[in-house]
Amino acid sequence: MRTFVLALLPAAALALLMWLMAAHRVLPGDWPAWPFDPARMNLQQILLAFGLMPRGAIALVAGVALGLSGALLQAVLRNPVADPTTLGISGGAQLGLVIATILAPGLLEHGRWPVALTGAGLAAGLVMAIGARRAFAPVTMVIAGMMVAMTASAIATAITLARGEYLLSLVIWNGGSLVQQDWSGVRILALVLAVCGIAAALLARPLRVLSLGAAGAQGLGMNVAAVRFAAVVVAVVLAAAVSAELGLIGFVGLAAPALARTLGARTMGQVLAMAPLIGALTLSICDGVVMTLAGATGEMFPTGALTGLIGGPLLIWLLPRLRGSTPPGTEAGEGPGARLARPGRVLAGLGASIIALIVVLVWIGRIPGGWAVLDWDSFRAFLPLRLPRLVAAGAAGALLALAGAVLQRLTANPLASPEVLGVSGGASMGYAITLYLFTAPGQGVLSIGTMLGGALALGLVANYARRRDMPAERVLLAGVAVSAMAAALLSAIMATGSTQSWQVLAWLSGSSSKVGPAQAATLAGLAGVMLAAVWLARRWLQVLPLGGEVAAGVGLPLIRARLALIGLAGVATGAATVLVGPLSFVGLMAPHLARRIGLARAQDHVLGAALIGAILMIAADFGARMAGFPYELPLGLFASLLGAPWLIWLMMRMRR
Structure with a gap:
């Protein structure tokens, strides 16, 4: 835990410093007073109060949500490379939102997150169905999830390219942009996080028992299927809510639990407590880098693109830690086929x-x-x-x-x-x-x-x-x-x-x-x-x-x-x-x-x-x-x- 605190404080200081640098560029002085009233504020104060401040807050809230989602998925599947990205959940949410935006905008009248939840749930259900046929083997689960995500991305890209009027906005949104115009996104994500956080706390003890293995947990009288379903549902809701508000933010849910274990988290409770904090700081630092580069070059690219660039090397680094790989020769695919004589x-x-x-x-x-x-x-x-x-x-x-x-x-x-x-x-x-x-x-x-x-x-x-x-x-x-x-x-x-x-x-x-x-x-x-x-x-x-x-x-x-x-x-x-x-x-x-x-x-x-x-x-x-x-x-x-x-x-x- 001491290692965790020693690493957490410099990371928090770095995230805060980069945010303050961005705020100083927007408004060197005379910051707006609470409560924010646009009628009494100049343009720079409005940009700070309704743009940069909610952006900093939503980076923290979304990072907590993704870190908790990844920790739940890794715990329930006993898979160190599981997260909303590698299991196709974020890709399913992205596809659902693209389809609704272009083909059925009426579905968005009640907000984006129900549509994102539907897409994420369908993708997660498909990946879980594939995994269930292979006893949730870690490598099979991730391959299935990443292929579902690639397929969803291809379909979403095809639909986007077919409608040029939505092209640039959807490209930026699909990349995972944290740009905010008010505090509504922060409020929605915070509400979803509060409900899911309570659910995750209730699941901590069953997940600790499940860490013994499905057979051992069943021997102690646990309903393994119900616990697995509940944990996956909570993780899907968290990931879908983030996708609905910000687009595709990749691999934060993979990095946070991995870093938590590297920094000394051993028990299930420690991982579930530390991973959300690390997720918040990871996303805040990535967004700070994006804002710093934007200030230096005058160009802006989505924060989700930066987290994606981090995720690939991280996934490769974690590969040797995978357990439960399918034994050689068991991937029979379609079974033996006919052999032609001519x-x-x-x-x-x-x-x-x-x-x-x-x-x-x-x-x-x-x-x-x-x-x-x-x-x-x-x-x-x-x-x-x-x-x-x-x-x-x-x-x-x-x-x-x-x-x-x-x-x-x-x-x-x-x-x-x-x-x-x-x-x-x-x-x-x-x-x-x-x-x-x-x-x-x-x-x-x-x-x-x-x-x-x-x-x-x-x-x-x-x-x-x-x-x-x-x-x-x-x-x-x-x-x-x-x-x-x-x-x-x-x-x-x-x-x-x-x-x-x-x-x-x-x-x-x-x-x-x-x-x-x-x-x-x-x-x-x-x-x-x-x-x-x-x-x-x-x-x-x-x-x-x-x-x-x-x-x-x-x-x-x-x-x-x-x-x-x-x-x-x-x-x-x-x-x-x-x-x-x-x-x-x-x-x-x-x-x-x-x-x-x-x-x-x-x-x-x-x-x-x-x-x-x-x-x-x-x-x-x-x-x-x-x-x-x-x-x-x-x-x-x-x-x-x-x-x-x-x-x-x-x-x-x-x-x-």
Whole structure:
């Protein structure tokens, strides 16, 4: 406890100092007197009394709420990396509010927090349902939560991009802005916190008993399901209330309990008491940094983006502390599939289907009067416009699927994909960094930067996991942490309103409308080169799923093989990400479909996955153009809407 106090006092002093510096810039002297009366105050006094003061107060209240929410979730699930962000609760609240704001504003007449609570509750229920089928294994719970959060974010982004009039405000709000205009938000959050704080105090003793384990708690006569449900409900209400008032504030609920335990908290009561205080100071310090940077540079970005940048490294740091990981080999996914005796016929059929699909989709389309089939002259006129984008979409889908198949064989885990292993996140960071390093970078420079970012991210994740001898599921979770950092970085960039932010936003939409013949040919050629490389590495891909010891025993150059396959997957993902954007789930779906139709050998599996990925992305490109005619929906995000049901279905089928 002494360590806690010694650390708490300097942190509190730092938070107060940064707030006073911001207040002094707004109003050097003559502060307003209580009670605040706008009629007797000048503009600077109003800004201080109704802007900066409630902002400082709501940072404390929201930090307490998130710290308590994270502590409850970690206690009830016995999971040191559980919090509203990693379990998808905040993402569900975000999606609910975006849908209500754009599609059903009438739902907001009684306030935002009931809508946020509904979205957060549905997301939490889905994650808990997936976790219950795996006995709430920590790694499975967090992977499920982060994937639900990524899916919710993709849907919310697609809806936001479709309504330009809400674009900038929703981008800033989704980033987690603490800007206030009055004290109403503080009052609402304080009321919710008071009620939930009483509930948490009543749950402290049952949670202490539950810390013995579900079997032990049941042996003492506890209703484990009821206690678990009550704790999750309190945590969801706290997180939803914060999301309703401030937007997406990430990872404070993860950091606060972890720091509390690091500073000496041992009992359940100590964690529940210390985590809210640490959460309040963490969010206050982050907001103070944002206000200090705003004063120095004249730019403002949401505080939630800064907490997100902190959360990724923190999650990676906590990974070695995870317990209860699923034993190797138990992630059976969909179970064994059929094995084709003559896969060549199926592969030839898939190739012919791609050609037929391209011809048909070039020939048909929508006009203001409805659907139409082009005549021969119109077909020839539209062919140079439609063919390159269809070829590029197909090549991008093939590259993503190829990367997903390689990663699933490399990690022996059916949930591995470029989106999950952080490859897409690293490619996103490479794209953003390239925009800032070069003045008006061309497509070639952006492609190289994106590919390098993807390969570097996957290399860092794999090296981190290898040095700590982590099982495959831990590798996935490290990749999810990289994706979280990338999402926070992109959120911070977009919220600045700079030229680069609009370029990032346009790229996130994943449109193929500007693809020309040269880019389409380049992507198609790269896909061919990657497939040839996979063919040369087919023996590696056949042996690696059997485990490192078996691979080394048959003479496989293990380190060189892994590095080569990591580089191949990173380059393939980076090249496709330039066109599609960072999220599509094609890399997850296509390898599974290939395996289910009986393509078992490594070379057949990867080639079949690439062909299926091409079909999926060509169909997504057509759907993105036609679903919102005459406006075009985002290509990558439209593909993610196809992939989300598949992901949820796949995880629900997994059993312990």
